[in-house]
Amino acid sequence: MLSIRQARLVLPLGILLVGLLFIVSLGVGDMPLGPGQIVRGLLRKDPLAATVVWQMRLPRVCVAMLVGSALAAAGMVMQAYFRNSLASPDLLGVSSGGAVGAVIAIASGLAALSLWSLPLFSLAGAFAATGAVLILAKRGASTERLLLAGVALNALLGAITAFVLSRYTGVFDRNSQILFWLMGGLEDRMWMHVLIAAPIPLAAVALLPLRRQIDLLSLGEQEARSLGLDVRLLRRRLLVLSTCLTATATAVAGLIGFVGLVVPHILRLLVGPEHRRLLPLCLVFGGGFVLACDLVCHTSGGLRLGTVTAFVGGPFFLWLLRRHP
C-alpha cells in the first residue's frame, strides 16, 4: 500500500493517464490522426478530421470511459455490499438479464429494424433481472441468499441465451451478431449510445455522498447498524444504483467481464479500502482501463473488448484466488 502522500497523487496521475489515452484513442483508427489534426478536428477547423473525431471516435471514447467507470464503481459497491473482495457487478444476474434482452432483440430481427431496439431491450432485460433481485431483497433476504439467488438467476438467464442461440444456428448473420454482442465491443458506437449511457454519470454522482456509509456496510450488518447506519435503506439504494450502472453499461457495450473485479482490487491494494478515496479512483481508472483495452482491440485487428478485458482479468482473478485461501 502507498503512503498517504503517495496515495494523494494517484487521482491526478489517473486523470492525466486517462487524458493521454483519450487523445491517443482519438488518433488511432483506419485513418490515423496526429495531435494537430485531433485539435483541428475537435475545433471543427478541418472538416474531414472533424467528421472522424466527432462522428466516429469521440462517441466510442465516451462510451468506453462511461462503461469502464460504471463497471468499476458497480464492482466496488458489490464487494462492499457482499463483504467479499471477489464479488463483481454481474453477480446478481444483471448482465445476464441484459444479455437475454439483447439476444432476443437480435434474434427476433428487431435489432435490424431500429438501432435503439438492442440497447433498449438489453436495458429492459437487465432491469427485469434487477426487479427479481429487489423483490428478493425486499423480503429481507440475507446476503448469502441474495448471492445464491444471483447464481441461480445467472444460470437460468444463461440457459435462455444458449437456447435462443441454438435456435438460430442456421441463420449465420443473426448468430454471429449475437456472439459478437456476447463478447462485448464498442464498434460503431454513436452519440445515441452516449445518450443511453447517461444514467451512468447520474448514478455515479448519487454514489458519491454514500461513500462513508459504504465503509460501514462493509463491516457487516450488525456492526453497521450499531454505529447508527440505516442498513436496509442503504442496501436498497446501493442495489438500485449498482444495477443501474451495470445494466446501462451492458446495454451499450455488451458483456464485458472482469473490469468490476480487477479495477477496485488494484486500487484497494494501492490506496487502501476507504471508499471516500476508492470511488473517485474507480470512476477514473475504470474508464481508463476500458479505454486502454479498447485501444488494444483497435490495434490488434479483430480482438473483442470482452476478450481483452478477460485476458487481463482471468489471470488476475486466479492470482487473487491464490492470495485468498
Add this chain to the structure above:
Amino acid sequence: MAAPQTSLKALELRGISVPGRLSEVTLSLERGVVAGLIGPNGSGKSTLLQAAAGLLAATGSVLWQNRPLETIPSLERGRCTAWVPQESHFEFGFPVRSVVAQGRYAHGDDSRGIEAAMEAMKLTSLAQRPVNRLSGGERHRVLLARALATAAPLQLWDEPLASLDVRHVLEVVSLARRLAAGGATVIMSLHDLRIANRLDIAVVILDGRIRALGPPREVLTPALLQAVFGVKAVTAPGMTLELP
C-alpha cells in the same frame, strides 16, 4: 422542576424473547454501573447483548434511558449505545485510526475523542496499520476504542477480555470503571469470575433465562456456581493482580 433522576434507567429489558435462545428476560440497570454478564457457553449472553443493542429481532420491549427502542431513529441509536462484537471479520484492511473514527459516524463524522480513545487502548503507534493484519487481542482493542469514541452512555461489550493479556484486561476493567464514574453504563459478558467479582452487578444467565442478578459477592455463591457451571468453588489463597 428537575426530572426525577432515580427513575432514569440506562437500560430496561421487558420480557425479551428470542426463539430458542432467550426466554422472557427482564432486566433493569441504573446509570453509572458496570455489570458482568456471566453464564456457560451457549447460555444466551451474546444474544442478550445483541437484543439490548437492538440488533436482533426479539419480542418484548427494550428501553434506553426510558425511551422505547423503536422510537429512536437509526442515527441516534449510534450515539446512544456502543456494541462491541465478540468477533469481527474485517474483509478490508481499514487503517486502525479509520476504524476507531467509524465510532463518530453518528456524530456527523467529527474527530472528537478519537485520539483519546486510541490512547486509552494503546493504539496510537498502530494508527496506520491495516486492521486485518493485527493480532486477535489488538483487533479487540480497536473495537473497544471505537466503542469509546462513540461516547455512548450505554456500552455493550461482548467478551471484551477474551483475547487480552492480563495487563490489558485490568486496563479495560479500569476503563469501564471510569466510564461508569462519568455516568455511563457498561455491560460486558465475561468468563473470568475473579474479574466479575470486581464489578458492581453480576447478571447470571443459564439456558436463555436470568438465573441471578445482584452484587457479585452476594450472587456468585458456591451453590449458584455449582448449579450454573457444574463446578465446585474452592476458596484458595493466591495472587491478586492490580494495575500499578
